Amino acid sequence: MSQSSAELPEAAVRRFSSGAFSSGLTVPDFAACLQLGLEPVGLVQGFCVMQWGWYGAGSSFMRGSNPYTMGAQSDGAYSESYRCPHGYVSAEHRMWGQNLEQPWVEAAWSAGYGAAYARMLDEATALGAHGVIGVVDRVTPVADSQTSEFHFLGTAVTVEDGPPPAAGVPWTTYLAGQRLTKSIEAGFMPVAVVASMASVRVWAYCITEYQMEGGRGWGNTNQTGEVEQVIRAHMAVRQLARKHVRQKLVGDALHGVQIDVEKRELAQGDEVIDCTIRGNRVRRFKDFDVVPSPRPTVRLS
Amino acid sequence: MSEDVAIDVKAEMLRGAQSLATAPPPNTKRGVTSDLSIDEALLLHSAGWEPVDLVCGVSVASVPFGVWNWGQGEIGVASAAHNAAVQGAAERLKEECAKVHGHGVVGVRIGVEVRNHHIDVDLVGTAVRPVDGGSTPALPFVSDLSARDFTLLKGAGWMPAGLAFGASFVYAPRRSAGAALQQKTQNIELTNFTQAMYAARESAMERMQRSALEVGGHGVVGVKVTEGPMSFARHAVGFTAWGTTVKLVADVHRNIEPQVILPLDDAVVMFAAQNLRGK
């Protein structure tokens, strides 16, 4: 999953050797952190700019096959085909349509995310940290199309009297402060910050095009209807994102999940839908004792 | 907070860190994914329920060309599209919930976009079920109640039954030039405007009520009515009414007998896990 990075940038080495720590924690979070026996050792970050080629290597388009031909992609990625029910109408009438998962986009995203994450972990390891808390991750598109910048920031910590990190890889979590305390009290140990992305392209066929562009189509006078092709693409992209994330969990639970969907409508009913899922991978380390029902209260001020 | 509490969490943190060092047992179990915060997950557990999985439902309903051109009265096709979109999305959400053996979905976040040629509805929530199992019901419930509200209602003997929704779109009525001039200096009610807006609002509310009756609900709480012109057609006004349908499942409503408290600080009081344990 992670690529090994080049040596740490020189500025990072200078910053780390100064002795005093910097941390992105707020004061209450800092206090809660100390209460947990965690000692901040430094602010760490990882960075990567990734570009994926338009219809990059490995796509069915580049392999010379026409996305309009019916047939599943050979790498097992999701695809669904739609065929026009009308007879021959005109050269512009879109007789075939397809929903296509775009594994090359997903692979590039994964690589970029993984590289930035690994670089943050490298900085943490250089400081001798056991874990990184309060992680903030950002994916920002850069001016050129098909390019994104991945940035990770977190506070590296050591656990008082704690063991060195398992397999030399510090654990990470988005949480910090009180929320991390509650999570630990409830018996969940953070393992890693996990995120996955799925991307589906909709090549609309005639019916979808008419529906999305307000056309009345054939025999469809003044009625509304669900746009089946687009709906199936939306449902698929969300299911795929969850499937990808699940593969990284290996049976552990994912808490505090955030799901973001971005869609770009292109001309003629075509669409690209990207779905990103992020969350904290956690593992139960003690049996769960259920808390009693809390007492409801009414505040007087 | 006493000293022992502080030592307690330190020891637990250490224990957690040590647990990672030991290799995890081979785990073929399907892990839980949930978007509940840790507070909500704990509350849910205290009511005997647990989160199962994140579930989604989406629908896109087309709106034919020319629907938004200025006419009179209700814009029936747009209303039908919006209602169909919400219904379709809720259906798919229920299907996903049933597939993971959830009994219902809580904390549904609703995203609606009304565009010129289509209306999109996007629902995301967490499927939940009772910890001690029990057979999956034929109709899982869908609600935008937070896990916290779900727990409170359940304690009082109620259960959510579904998302109540109704929409209605209307054209702003026109005034003749003569009438407009005549009314310029007067304080006067514009009766046909009033009627048109009133009728549309009531219509949205009525559809919401009907959706509640359809799932056998006894009432709707948390009703929110939104209204506003369409950004692409400012003479068309859309009204939507959302709420949570609830059903009394106990014989009678159980009073909750709240404790009155007087906090002496400024911070908003949210419950802390320590307080739950009665320390």
Add this chain to the structure above:
Amino acid sequence: MTQPADPPKDLPKDLPKDATHRLEELEHGLFTSDLSVNEFLLVKEAGFHPLGFVMGSSIYHIGLQTRKWGESQELTKLTEAMYTARELAMNRMEEEAEELGADGVVGVRLDVNYYEWGSDSAEFIAFGTAVKAEDGTSYKNALGKPFTSDLSGQDFWTLMQTGHVPQGLVMGTCVYHIAHRKLTQALGSMGQNVELPNFTQALYEARELAMTRMQDEAGQLNASGIVGVRLEEKSHQWGSHTIEFLSIGTAVTKTTGEVTLPKPLTIISLDN
């Protein structure tokens, strides 16, 4: 100064037929409410059951009114308009509540909406949840109508615990024009710390008018007091020298002598 001229006598008696249809559905047992879950549980705790979400609206055209640029004065026509428009909306909401057989309406909200196609006109809307006492006692007010109040579910429960009962939402309004200063006056006081007497006087008088009118309404309901008074100041669409002062609160009367509010627990929370 008393209220502006009596409200128009031709207040509609019939609600739109869509409303009656919806209300019929509610009378068959389904309730709707815009109470949150917390408020719903507390209203039940207070011994009331929600009947239905009720609303009333009115689109009102506010006529032009001439004014003297240099004088501070109340713009009585505009005051009347704002008052009447809100009354129309509130009355329709009360009619819906009466139709349901309610004892009162809680959580009343008054909103004003402006639409681009309605210049000089605004839509006034009143929303609330109609409730009824479960033990059958009537809580209707001195005028024989269901009470209205803008109290939230929590405040309603707390009020009932203190032995007081809401009577009605009372409001007083006053639209005031604030004189523009003469140029010499403005130049004279530029850059100085100085009180501006016309502003002071104008704002003082306007607020007093609004509050007095509100208290007169409470008097009509034989109330012993007003709680939760809010003073709102808006310019709506008239520019910055014309302000509407709206004073709004819930009139209450004392019922029994005892206060059943249990001794509160004082806490200091140490988390954020």
